[in-house]
Amino acid sequence: MSSADIPQGPGTPAPEKRLGLLRRAWQFVLDLVDVLLKPSSIFGLGVLVLAGFVAGVIFWGGFNTALEITNTEKFCTGCHEMKDNVFAELKTTVHFSNRSGVRASCPDCHVPHNWTDKIARKMQASKEVWGHLFGSIDTREKFNDRRLELALHEWARFKANDSLECRNCHSSQSMDITRQSPRAVEAHQRFLFTGQKTCIDCHKGIAHHLPDMRGVPGWQ
16 A cells, blocks of 8 residues: 555645645745845835834844843842842841942842853843743742752852952952951962962852752862
């Protein structure tokens, strides 16, 4: 029995029908390319260039505005997972309240300042939106169960970029070590100034509670 003798089910399109659909789709693509490449017979070149420029400015302005909205503390704490857990912990630290009144907000520490790294971080953060939608850490118990996993991911990111977000505010070249404790002076001179370690190697848990650190390499 040949394939032509096999009856087609009511929900199964015939091969000829599928080929016809593919041909129409391909023809649509060709027609669209032809329209995009064909010179306009209605508008002058200058009008098209100006319209394209204006459209580009509007698009870029809208994109950058949306990007900056997602780069605010209000946006970061808009879901209760962040507001009731890590943000509540941040408010008890010196990075939130101190004698000088200089405060670090969520994006200061968790979003790079330069544009290319910022875009990469935003793309990476799309997984966090997925976790929010599916309730991965929507209770305090779930959050604490995954606190070590979440912390390890963030510490690894800081380690990989040489604590870039820390260095946006804290410069080793500007440190006055004469005003630091003897322990801090020794650590900075031995590890930070020589490049053996980066900020996050020693300064874990300065803005949020530490997870159970048993088994974490290098932790004492």
